[in-house]
Amino acid sequence: MSDAAPPTDTEERVESTDSTETAPSGTVTDAGETPPLRVRNLRKTFSGITAVDDTSFEIEEGKITGLIGPNGAGKSTTFNLITGFLTPDSGTVELYGEDVTGMRPYKIADRGMVRTFQIARELSEMTVLENMMLAPKHQRGEALWRSVLPGARSQVERDEAEVLERAWEMLEFFDIDHLAEEYAGNLSGGQRKLLEMARALMTDPDILLLDEPFAGVNPSLEEKLIEHIHELREQGYTFLLVEHDIDLIMNNCSRVLVLHQGRLLADGPPAAIKSDERVIEAYLGGEVE
Numbered sequence: 001m002s003d004a005a006p007p008t009d010t011e012e013r014v015e016s017t018d019s020t021e022t023a024p025s026g027t028v029t030d031a032g033e034t035p036p037l038r039v040r041n042l043r044k045t046f047s048g049i050t051a052v053d054d055t056s057f058e059i060e061e062g063k064i065t066g067l068i069g070p071n072g073a074g075k076s077t078t079f080n081l082i083t084g085f086l087t088p089d090s091g092t093v094e095l096y097g098e099d100v101t102g103m104r105p106y107k108i109a110d111r112g113m114v115r116t117f118q119i120a121r122e123l124s125e126m127t128v129l130e131n132m133m134l135a136p137k138h139q140r141g142e143a144l145w146r147s148v149l150p151g152a153r154s155q156v157e158r159d160e161a162e163v164l165e166r167a168w169e170m171l172e173f174f175d176i177d178h179l180a181e182e183y184a185g186n187l188s189g190g191q192r193k194l195l196e197m198a199r200a201l202m203t204d205p206d207i208l209l210l211d212e213p214f215a216g217v218n219p220s221l222e223e224k225l226i227e228h229i230h231e232l233r234e235q236g237y238t239f240l241l242v243e244h245d246i247d248l249i250m251n252n253c254s255r256v257l258v259l260h261q262g263r264l265l266a267d268g269p270p271a272a273i274k275s276d277e278r279v280i281e282a283y284l285g286g287e288v289e
């Protein structure tokens with residue numbers, strides 16, 4: 001990625017994806033801002049298979065960026081490398097200019113970047129509210145630590161009250177507060193996605209990484225989910241979305257990153273990506289729109 005100012009939604013330009021053009025670590029864009037997330041020359045292999053191959057990109061503050069690519073392109077691996085669930089063989093991940101490469105996921109979450117998770121089977125047997133209360137683990141850890149200090153009891157109670165208040169706020173924001181006592185396993189696909197997002201927001205992150213946010217969501221809830229994402233973006237949150245539904249990406253992201261065989265094939269606004277020959281070719285010669 002070059003140091004050029006990020007393209008606007010209307011520009012038809014596709015960024016060069018030559019990773020040698022990336023700016024040195026800690027530099028700022030021409031707009032004068034350090035990007036929330038910058039990935040440089042990331043590489044990850046699994047016993048001979050190169051899943052992510054010298055990939056570099058950055059995402060813009062307060063924008064929705066989409067990450068797409070055919071099956072096996074390296075999207076999940078990239079997500080896991082960025083969020084600390086995998087350690088890269090080489091390359092760096094920077095959050096607001098800070099090198100967080102190889103940091104544990106909870107430390108990365110502490111620094112303001114979180115990802116959504118599918119609700120595991122065990123959590124399906126807990127209520128929606130219980131799922132929410134489990135989310136900010138590091139805050140609970142702090143509360144336990146403080147519990148050995150003088151005057152700690154009231155502090156612990158205050159912490160718990162704050163977490164509970166935040167949980168209700170998020171459930172209300174996503175219109176699932178009426179489901180608070182429902183088992184998570186009884187929710188519809190769309191309601192689960194809302195809960196996944198509500199949980200991710202418990203720690204009040206700056207950057208949200210959404211993993212297939214629309215998978216299994218019916219059209220009416222899909223619309224609601226999209227509205228919520230845009231509302232949060234307007235509040236200043238920054239998004240990176242991995243999603244198989246190309247239309248949803250093209251219609252809702254200001255910028256799209258295309259991975260192919262572990263490498264960044266294209267990076268630009270949706271209109272330019274849709275007409276990019278290399279992208280069309282990567283999708284087996286099929287239609288991108």
Ligand SMILES: Nc1ncnc2c1ncn2[C@@H]1O[C@H](COP(=O)(O)OP(=O)(O)OP(=O)(O)O)[C@@H](O)[C@H]1O
Nearest residue numbers: 046049050051069070071072073074075076077078
């Ligand atoms: N833990 C692993 N062990 C071995 N190979 C892996 C592992 N994880 C991913 N791979 C391989 O790395 C490549 C990239 O996989 P990845 O899951 O990141 O792609 P993806 O774009 O998310 O694919 P999909 O859209 O099908 O989910 C694939 O060839 C995959 O088989």
